[in-house]
Amino acid sequence: xxSLAGALRGQRAPDFSLPSGPDRHITLAQxxxxxxxxxxxxxxxxxxxxxxxxxxxxxMPEFTRYGATVLGISVDGVWxxxxxxxxxxxxxxxxxxxxxxxxxxxxxxxxxxxxxxxxRALFVLDRDGYVAWSxxxxxxxxxxxDGILHALEALTHERQAVV
Amino acid sequence: xxxxxxVTTGRLAAPxxxxxxxxxxxxxxxxxxxxxxxxxxxxxxxxxxxxxxxRQRPNVxxxxxxxxxxxxxxxxxxxxxxxAEAAGARQRFWQMHDWLFEHQDEFDPxxxxxxxEEVGLPVDEVVQEVNAHVYLDRIRRDFVSGARSxxxxxxxxxxxxxxxxxxxxxxxxxxxxxxxATVPA
Numbered sequence: 145x146x147s148l149a150g151a152l153r154g155q156r157a158p159d160f161s162l163p164s165g166p167d168r169h170i171t172l173a174q175x176x177x178x179x180x181x182x183x184x185x186x187x188x189x190x191x192x193x194x195x196x197x198x199x200x201x202x203x204m205p206e207f208t209r210y211g212a213t214v215l216g217i218s219v220d221g222v223w224x225x226x227x228x229x230x231x232x233x234x235x236x237x238x239x240x241x242x243x244x245x246x247x248x249x250x251x252x253x254x255x256x257x258x259x260x261x262x263x264r265a266l267f268v269l270d271r272d273g274y275v276a277w278s279x280x281x282x283x284x285x286x287x288x289x290d291g292i293l294h295a296l297e298a299l300t301h302e303r304q305a306v307v
Numbered sequence: 308x309x310x311x312x313x314v315t316t317g318r319l320a321a322p323x324x325x326x327x328x329x330x331x332x333x334x335x336x337x338x339x340x341x342x343x344x345x346x347x348x349x350x351x352x353x354x355x356x357x358x359x360x361x362r363q364r365p366n367v368x369x370x371x372x373x374x375x376x377x378x379x380x381x382x383x384x385x386x387x388x389x390x391a392e393a394a395g396a397r398q399r400f401w402q403m404h405d406w407l408f409e410h411q412d413e414f415d416p417x418x419x420x421x422x423x424e425e426v427g428l429p430v431d432e433v434v435q436e437v438n439a440h441v442y443l444d445r446i447r448r449d450f451v452s453g454a455r456s457x458x459x460x461x462x463x464x465x466x467x468x469x470x471x472x473x474x475x476x477x478x479x480x481x482x483x484x485x486x487x488a489t490v491p492a
């Protein structure tokens with residue numbers, strides 16, 4: 145599975161539009177021009193996910209320093225996401241890959257069968273919307289933030305090298 | 308477009324320096340670094356373990372504590388860390404550190420002030436510094452070094468710069484520390 149998600153590296157990230165709340169949608173293309181972190185995860189409320197998303201909220205000032213937007217994605221519905229976000233103090237968008245279920249996760253080779261949930265998969269997209277880095281982790285492993293931070297740092301260096 | 312690079316998971320990104328809070332002899336062959344959160348119950352459980360570890364291995368281990376407050380989950384974690392730093396500025400870091408872990412359910416302003424007084428610090432000055440976030444940059448620096456080292460929750464331990472993947476019961480930490488002590492530097 146790791147190799148499949150890895151196959152997206154260097155490719156343009158598949159665009160999508162997903163609900164971020166009861167009346168709101170977020171489209172990947174709207175972040176063009178800045179790095180984006182896609183954090184697929186299996187489920188709201190399960191202990192490991194909670195720690196992971198709560199951690200990303202705490203690390204947010206660092207992600208922001210790189211100008212990066214973080215989007216959490218699972219197959220949970222919008223109301224579930226809202227309750228979860230309120231409980232854990234999460235203010236970045238949690239997107240519902242709910243209908244058709246897991247369609248976006250599938251396009252990122254990050255849908256876990258037969259469980260029917262997203263993998264715990266991270267993608268860092270550069271400002272042009274290409275996949276600069278990706279990794280799939282075991283479902284019960286909290287991947288931390290270091291992989292993302294290294295990838296964002298590498299993007300900065302790359303850009304400086306070009307300029 | 309692809310960026311080839313190695314993810315250095317499991318290594319301490321920021322080496323221990325004199326700016327760190329260090330308990331134990333500088334000559335100790337093993338350095339145990341903990342990233343912790345004063346409001347985290349697991350860190351509270353680990354606290355007496357690390358104390359006992361230092362007691363049993365006084366010449367083997369030096370202990371370093373770095374802040375990793377998950378403020379969105381633990382609303383008092385940052386205030387507690389700032390209070391510990393205010394104590395540190397007055398050479399009382401470890402006394403305050405111990406008090407905080409021993410009174411995790413007393414982080415409301417009234418009890419916290421009582422703790423500050425118990426540790427022998429000027430309450431008004433400490434409260435003023437905490438409210439002015441005098442030490443927040445330092446706490447933030449600890450936090451970022453932890454995030455870059457792959458800290459994904461608290462407590463996370465590093466033994467001689469390598470992430471400790473096992474549990475943190477006394478027997479497990481003793482084995483890990485004794486093993487590290489026998490590895491030639």
